[in-house]
Amino acid sequence: MFEVRSRRSKVLLQLLATALVLPYLFPLIAMVQGSFAGAGWGNYQAVIAVPGFFQFFLNSAIIAAGVIVLVYVVTMLAAYGFAKLHIRFREVYFWMLLACLTLPEVVLLTPLFTTTQAIGLYNTYWAVILPLAALQVPFAVLLTRNFINGLPEEMFEAARVDGASSLRGFLYLVIPLTRPIAAAVLIFTLIGAWNDYLMPLVFLQSQDMQTITLVPQFFVGEFSNDQTKILASAVLTAIPEIVAYLCLQGLFERGLSAGAIK
Amino acid sequence: MTVAHPVTGAVGSSSRPRRRLQAPGLPWILPALVLGGGLIYYCIGYTGFLSTLNWDGASPDPQSVGLRNYTNLANDRLFWSALLHTALFFVVTFVLQTTIGVIFAVIMHSRIKLAVVYKVIIFVPVVLAPAIMAPVFRQIFAADGQFNWVLDHLGLGFLAQPWIGQESTALPVIMSITIWQWTGLTFVLYYAAMSQIDQSLIEAARIDGAGNIRTLVSIIWPELRGTTIALGILSAIGALKTFDIPWLVTVGGPNNSTQFLGTYIYQMTIQLAHVGYGAALSIVLLVIALVMAILLQVAARERAPRD
Numbered sequence: 317m318f319e320v321r322s323r324r325s326k327v328l329l330q331l332l333a334t335a336l337v338l339p340y341l342f343p344l345i346a347m348v349q350g351s352f353a354g355a356g357w358g359n360y361q362a363v364i365a366v367p368g369f370f371q372f373f374l375n376s377a378i379i380a381a382g383v384i385v386l387v388y389v390v391t392m393l394a395a396y397g398f399a400k401l402h403i404r405f406r407e408v409y410f411w412m413l414l415a416c417l418t419l420p421e422v423v424l425l426t427p428l429f430t431t432t433q434a435i436g437l438y439n440t441y442w443a444v445i446l447p448l449a450a451l452q453v454p455f456a457v458l459l460t461r462n463f464i465n466g467l468p469e470e471m472f473e474a475a476r477v478d479g480a481s482s483l484r485g486f487l488y489l490v491i492p493l494t495r496p497i498a499a500a501v502l503i504f505t506l507i508g509a510w511n512d513y514l515m516p517l518v519f520l521q522s523q524d525m526q527t528i529t530l531v532p533q534f535f536v537g538e539f540s541n542d543q544t545k546i547l548a549s550a551v552l553t554a555i556p557e558i559v560a561y562l563c564l565q566g567l568f569e570r571g572l573s574a575g576a577i578k
Numbered sequence: 579m580t581v582a583h584p585v586t587g588a589v590g591s592s593s594r595p596r597r598r599l600q601a602p603g604l605p606w607i608l609p610a611l612v613l614g615g616g617l618i619y620y621c622i623g624y625t626g627f628l629s630t631l632n633w634d635g636a637s638p639d640p641q642s643v644g645l646r647n648y649t650n651l652a653n654d655r656l657f658w659s660a661l662l663h664t665a666l667f668f669v670v671t672f673v674l675q676t677t678i679g680v681i682f683a684v685i686m687h688s689r690i691k692l693a694v695v696y697k698v699i700i701f702v703p704v705v706l707a708p709a710i711m712a713p714v715f716r717q718i719f720a721a722d723g724q725f726n727w728v729l730d731h732l733g734l735g736f737l738a739q740p741w742i743g744q745e746s747t748a749l750p751v752i753m754s755i756t757i758w759q760w761t762g763l764t765f766v767l768y769y770a771a772m773s774q775i776d777q778s779l780i781e782a783a784r785i786d787g788a789g790n791i792r793t794l795v796s797i798i799w800p801e802l803r804g805t806t807i808a809l810g811i812l813s814a815i816g817a818l819k820t821f822d823i824p825w826l827v828t829v830g831g832p833n834n835s836t837q838f839l840g841t842y843i844y845q846m847t848i849q850l851a852h853v854g855y856g857a858a859l860s861i862v863l864l865v866i867a868l869v870m871a872i873l874l875q876v877a878a879r880e881r882a883p884r885d
Contacts, residue, residue, distance in 0.1 A: 340762075343711065389609070390609045396603075401602065412619075416614055422821060423863065425856075426635070426847055449613060507705060514844075529710060532713040547717065553707075
């Protein structure tokens with residue numbers, strides 16, 4: 317966009333970019349550097365040696381997987397229904413779903429708390445999976461519906477004429493054709509579920525159920541506020557996310573920005 | 579973190595000619611309605627009911643107080659200051675993120691060395707959990723933290739202060755963490771939007787003698803309107819949902835200077851066990867978020883003559 321011809325302005329632009337990016341790098345450096353202060357690698361050894369440390373990762377993975385499967389299935393069915401099938405008052409239902417997008421998580425706390433306790437779901441994975449999935453579904457449906465609307469109607473028409481039921485249309489047309497948007501849905505659902513803090517904080521009481529977002533808090537207790545080990549645990553929990561992003565850069569960027577681009 | 583938001587609001591409601599041939603779709607959308615709508619509307623209804631009670635969350639016979647929670651709320655100084663923090667927070671983070679994001683996107687479109695490295699650095703914070711980064715930022719902005727250390731080594735040691743420990747700087751710290759976290763997303767969106775701009779527009783401006791800054795302000799920026807509005811709605815809703823960072827970095831303090839509606843509701847409901855009052859706050863928060871989303875959508879549509 318900018319035209320830089322002279323050597324001097326090229327250098328200037330590079331310097332400007334570096335100056336802008338340094339504050340973004342700084343916390344990451346501070347995190348790594350702080351985690352090595354004092355005992356060096358010993359901090360990491362101490363963190364890994366804590367019994368059940370990997371359980372946090374496992375729990376996060378189980379919850380994220382549960383949310384993704386639930387969101388994917390429910391979203392695909394609904395998006396197909398909204399886009400290609402006959403529904404009376406379709407837009408009313410759709411806007412009812414969309415209104416949920418503005419919902420702050422904290423509003424759900426008390427009702428979910430009392431309800432999960434009443435039906436025995438409190439302190440189970442479901443107490444986190446269900447609300448997280450519910451919060452992701454409206455947006456996923458919006459995106460996927462728009463995508464399916466863009467698929468040519470003739471294709472579905474042809475399938476119908478050939479006698480395919482709506483189920484076959486779904487299995488053989490919708491599922492394969494929606495892969496690009498499904499990838500986006502998968503990524504933002506993954507990030508949303510993996511990074512969520514409030515739901516696990518309130519609904520998972522026993523430590524062997526808790527997720528990685530509760531790790532720093534756990535280590536504050538475990539190491540009586542020894543910052544270096546807390547930072548080491550932060551580095552360890554951040555690594556999978558950074559590796560996942562580096563491996564699937566394009567997918568992550570598209571998935572997370574899908575919200576604002578049509 | 580819910581980044582996602584329906585900024586496009588596009589509801590393709592094309593009425594199709596041969597509707598009768600289409601199979602009934604209600605069973606297909608039912609799971610989504612039950613899970614997405616059902617669970618959420620159930621919770622909203624339940625919260626609405628709780629908001630008329632004076633209840634500590636445990637006692638078997640909560641006392642009904644009608645709308646008294648809401649009238650108390652109108653006189654609650656903390657509620658209004660939380661609202662003010664949210665508004666301030668939205669304006670500052672949105673303006674700064676947009677500015678940095680646009681500048682960064684323009685630079686990355688200008689053939690620069692190591693572009694991929696810059697992009698990764700600015701986008702990595704987006705994927706990291708705020709809850710995991712919170713202790714890092716507590717450490718950085720502590721009185722003996724790395725931020726003061728850097729100031730010291732830049733010869734700005736006189737600026738060093740306990741950033742999260744005092745009222746005047748705690749909110750700016752929360753804002754800067756949020757900006758750190760979300761600029762990557764802003765950047766990626768503007769970057770994508772800029773590649774859609776018709777290059778001949780920019781060339782024409784250059785032939786007419788416009789410099790780099792002039793081109794950015796008069797040609798590129800207006801072309802990004804759609805993205806800016808989308809991000810505006812996103813940040814506004816995000817500001818109302820803010821919880822993780824102020825809760826984990828400053829616990830709403832010192833002296834409530836970083837109290838947001840989310841943290842206030844959490845404190846009221848979970849810590850102080852004023853469940854009824856917390857529910858009333860939740861309902862108010864929900865109404866504000868809904869009204870805001872609707873207003874912004876309408877405003878965006880009215881101001882869009884060309885789209």
